[in-house]
Amino acid sequence: DTVLTQSPALAVSPGERVTISCRASESVSTLMHWYQQKPGQQPTLLIYLASNLESGVPARFSGSGSGTDFTLTIDPVEADDTATYYCQQSWNDPWTFGGGTKLELK
Amino acid sequence: QVQLKESGPGLVQPSQTLSLTCTVSGFSLTSYHVSWVRQPPGKGLEWMGVIWTGGSTAYNSLLKSRLSISRDISKSQVFLKMNSLQTEDTATYYCARGIRYNPFDYWGQGVMVTVSS
Numbered sequence: 001d002t003v004l005t006q007s008p009a010l011a012v013s014p015g016e017r018v019t020i021s022c023r024a025s026e027s028v029s030t031l032m033h034w035y036q037q038k039p040g041q042q043p044t045l046l047i048y049l050a051s052n053l054e055s056g057v058p059a060r061f062s063g064s065g066s067g068t069d070f071t072l073t074i075d076p077v078e079a080d081d082t083a084t085y086y087c088q089q090s091w092n093d094p095w096t097f098g099g100g101t102k103l104e105l106k
Numbered sequence: 107q108v109q110l111k112e113s114g115p116g117l118v119q120p121s122q123t124l125s126l127t128c129t130v131s132g133f134s135l136t137s138y139h140v141s142w143v144r145q146p147p148g149k150g151l152e153w154m155g156v157i158w159t160g161g162s163t164a165y166n167s168l169l170k171s172r173l174s175i176s177r178d179i180s181k182s183q184v185f186l187k188m189n190s191l192q193t194e195d196t197a198t199y200y201c202a203r204g205i206r207y208n209p210f211d212y213w214g215q216g217v218m219v220t221v222s223s
Contacts, residue, residue, distance in 0.1 A: 001167075033209035035151075042200055042216055043151065048209040086151055090208035094166040095141075097151040 002026055004087050004098035013106045017075035020101045022087035024068045031091035034063055034072045037100075038083045046085075047072060079105055108132035110140070110201050110214035117220050118191050124219060128184040128201030135159070135177055139204040140184045142175065144197040145216075152197075156204060157184055191221045 003025040012018045022032065030050040035043035045054045047063035050070060062073045074081055082105050087098040114126035128140060135157075142154040155165035157175045165173050174187045184201060198218045202210035 031207055035210075042213040043210070044213070045209055045211050048205075048211075049207055054211065088151070088153075088209070093164070094168075095153040095208060097153065099150045 001094060002028060002089055002092040002096050004089060004096055006085075006087060006098040006101045008099070009102040009104065011104045011106055012077050014079055015076045017073065018077050018103065020072040020074075020085050020103070022065075022070045022072070022098050024070070024089060026092065027067045028089040028091035030066045031089055032063075032065065032070045033088045033090065034061075035086045035088065036081075036083045037086065043086060074103075077103075077105065081105070108203065108212045110203060110212060112199060112201055112214045112217040114199075114217050114219065116218060117222065118195075119223050120192055120221055122191055123187060123189045124191055124195070126186040126199055126201075126217060126219075128186070128214060130182045130184070130201075130203070133203065135179050135182060135184065139208075140177075141202050141204055141210060142184075142186050143200045143202055143210070143213075144195075145200070146194075146197045154186070154188075193221050195219070196221045 005023045032050045034047040037043040051063045084100045084102045086100045109131045111129050139158045141156040155175050157163050163175050177184045198216040200216045201214045203212040205211050
């Protein structure tokens with residue numbers, strides 16, 4: 001299975017720029033997607049196909065990457081962005097998720 | 107308005123079978139595929155399987171021997187059945203709509219299932 005590795009946690013101050021990384025154990029082309037999950041809620045789609053912003057998602061969120069290395073950038077970070085962020089690949093079977101990066105605001 | 111809603115028992119005994127229903131509205135099951143994704147308490151997400159628009163299915167190989175996904179188009183419902191449940195299957199189970207190239211653009215609120223005697 002394709003393993004997606006994310007840093008467990010990050011802490012940033014409001015107004016700063018943050019990058020969340022996701023590294024795949026094998027190429028996933030650009031079939032990488034990003035989700036935000038707040039405590040007690042279901043995930044919501046932020047970015048699909050590595051760099052496409054989902055409708056209704058603020059332009060502060062952006063994604064980049066291809067192959068095995070991907071990043072989700074939030075610039076500037078706002079207090080409401082406190083959440084866990086997951087990457088997900090759909091290039092290889094089975095589809096897999098990263099372990100999640102918990103973003104905390106200082 | 108696109109909606110998905112999971113329903114099912116909150117408690118299942120070990121070795122028993124879990125049956126969940128995902129009722130969708132605002133879209134057709136013949137136009138969008140639907141996946142099941144689960145999340146153990148405090149842990150990450152695991153894709154379980156998908157039912158495609160044509161009715162065929164694909165499963166995570168780790169669960170394939172225990173898992174079955176089906177649907178009733180007339181009722182706009184997708185079903186999950188998983189047998190031989192163990193405590194490790196305790197999780198929140200989500201159904202999610204898949205779009206082209208398979209991100210999930212809408213998710214249900216999830217249903218918490220506890221496996222315990």
